[in-house]
Amino acid sequence: MARDEDELELFRYELPEDLIARRPVSSRSSARLMVLDRGAKSIEHASFESLSSYFDEGDCLVLNETRVIPCRLDGTRTETGGKLELLFVRKRERSLWEALVRPARRLRDGTDVSVSGGATMKIIERVSGARFLVEVPENFESYLEQWGKMPIPPYLKRAPDSQDKKDYQTVYARVLGSSAAPTAGLHFSRETMRKLEAKGVSVTKLVLHVGPGTFKPLVPGPLSSQKLDPEYYEITSETCHVVNRTRGRGGRVFAVGTSTARALETVTALANNGRDSSLVPSHGWTEKFIYPPYEFRAIDALVTNFHLPASSVLLLVCAFAGTEFTLSAYEEAKERQYRFYSYGDAMLII
Template sequence: MRVADFDYYLPDELIAQEPAPVRDESRLMVLHKNGGEPEHRLFKDIVEYLEPRDLLVVNDTKVIPARLWGKKEGTGTTIEVLLLTRRDEHTWETLVRPGRRVPPGTNIIFGDAMTGTVMAVVDEGCRLIKFHHQGVFEELLDRLGVMPLPPYIKKQPADPGRYQTVYARDPGSAAAPTAGLHFTPELLQKIREKGISIVPVLLHVGLGTFRPVKVDEVTSHQMHAEYYSVPEETARVINETKARGGRVIAVGTTTTRCLETAARDDGNVNSGAGWTEIFIYPGYNFKAIDGLVTNFHLPRSTLLMMVSALVDRERLLDAYARAVRMRYRFFSFGDAMLII
C-alpha cells in the first residue's frame, strides 16, 4: 500500500483560513458505510442522524499557546519552538526551527522571565528543552506563546477561542481536535435532550497526529507517541452502550486513536492512561467505534488513511472529489463529515 494512493487534488482556495461565522453552521457531508449517495447538510443537522441509544465520545484536550519565539544566546538568532509533549515539570519535547542552529547545550532566551536549554536531540529531530523561569510556567506561556495554528493557516483568528472546542478542559495539546470545533453548547444540549449521552476521553494532540508522512510505503511510517486517558466512567458508559446495541460515534480521529488503543478484542474498552503509537490504515478492524465525525484531511496524511480504514478508500476519495466540486472548505477550520 503506497502513500501515493491517498493523494487527491485540492485547490489552495478551498483550504479554510478562518472558521465559519457560526460553529454549527459549517457544512456536513454524511457518508453512509452501507452505501448510497453522500448527503449534504449543515453541521447542526447532525442530531437527525443520531439515535437515543447512541453515544458520542469527545476529546476534551485543550490547546496550549505552544508556539514560542526566542533568541539564541550569543548570536541573537530568532528561534521558533513548538511545545509537543511535557516530559517533566520543567522539560518539554519540542520542534525547533531552524534545528541546525540549536545543538545540545544551546540556550534560548524567551522575553525577560524565561530561558531554555537544549538538553538532547531525540526522535525525528525533536529537541528536549529544559526551561528555567521565574513565576508560573503556564502564566508565562499565556503571555509569551501563541496558538500553534497549522502552517496552511496564514493568520491567527480574531477570536483565539475558535481554535478550541467548547468542551476543552485539560491543557496539553499542540493542535486542536478539529472535528469538535463544530459543536456549540446549544447543539450539545439538543443531542442530550434526544437521549444521546456524551462522554469524554483525553488525547493530547502532538507530533503523531500532524507529522507528515515521508516514506513511500504506508507500513514504513512510524507514529509518534501521544498521551491518552480513558476515565472509568467513560469506559463503563461505552461498554453499556455496546451491550444494548447502541453505536459508539467518535468525534475526531484523536478520539478514535484513544478508543482503539484502549479497546479489547471483544470491542469493550478498558479505562486507564498511557502512550499510544497506534497507526490505523486500510485493513484495520475497528473494535471500539461504529461511526466517526471528522473534518476533511490533508492528502497523504495518516488521518486520511485512518478514515480510509472505516470507509473504502476509493469511495472516500470519490467523496473528497465531490467536496472539491461543491466547494467544501477543507482542513482545520473547514467543513465536516459524518460517517455512520
C-alpha cells in the same frame, strides 16, 4: 501494487489553495456537513446544525476533551540575535520540556534563548532532528497561557493571533496537553451538545493529547512500515461504562475525530486481547496506525474533517468508510466548494 512500492500514492489528491480554510466560519455549528452512509454508499449535504438528526435515542457520543496548549513561542539567540521558533510538545520534568525548534541545523547545546516577557530558556541537548530538550522558567504552563501562541497548522501560512486562542479550542476542552487541536470537535457549540442530550444521546469524554505528528508527512513506501509518534491517552471507568452500556443496549457509538477513534480502538484491542469489543479503563501511550484494511471494533460512526492528502488521519477515514468511497466523496466536496482541513467543514460517516 508491490509491497515495496509507494502505497501512499493511492491516498493522494489535488486540492486548490482556495479550498483551504484559513479561518473557521463565524458560528461553529454553521459549517457544512457531508454525510456518508457506508451501507447505502450514498452522500447527503447538510449543515452541522442538523447533526442531531442523524442520532437515535440510546446512541452515545464520545468526545476528546484535551485542551490545546498555546505552546508556540518566538525566541532570539541571546548571543547572536538570531531568530528561532519554538513549539513545546511534551513536558519531561518540572523545568524540562521537549520542543521542536526552527531553524535547528546549527543550534548548539547550551544556547540561551530570550523569549517574550523577559524570560530566558536554555537548549540542553538535541533529542533527534529538530527536537530539543529545553530548560524552561518556573511555572511554565502559566507563562505559556500568557505569552504563548496557538500552534495552528503550518499549511494555514499565517501567524497565529488572539482569535486563534478561541477558534483553535473546542468548547468542551478541559485537560491541558495537546500541541494540535482535535479539529472535528471545533464544530460543536453548546447548543449542538444540548440538542444531542435532549434527544437521549449519552455524551461521554476521553483524553488523547494530540501532538505535532498529526501534521507529520508519512514516509513513501509500504504502509506496514509507517511509524506514528506516540500520543498519551486516558479512558476512565465512567466512559467505559457509558460506551459498553450503549453497545449492550443496541445503540451506536459515535466518535468525534480520529484521535477519539484511535483511543477507543487502542483500548478495545487491550480488552481480552481484542477478543471482544468491550472497553476497559486504561491510560498510556498509543502509536496505533489505522489504515485499510482494518476491522473497527469500538465505533459505529465517525465525525471528522477533510484531511490532508496521504496523511495518517485520511488513511483512518479510508479504513472506516472505504478508500474508493472516501476519495470519491472528497472529489465531490471539491466540486461543491467545501472548505478543507482544520478550520474547514465537517464529515459524518455512518
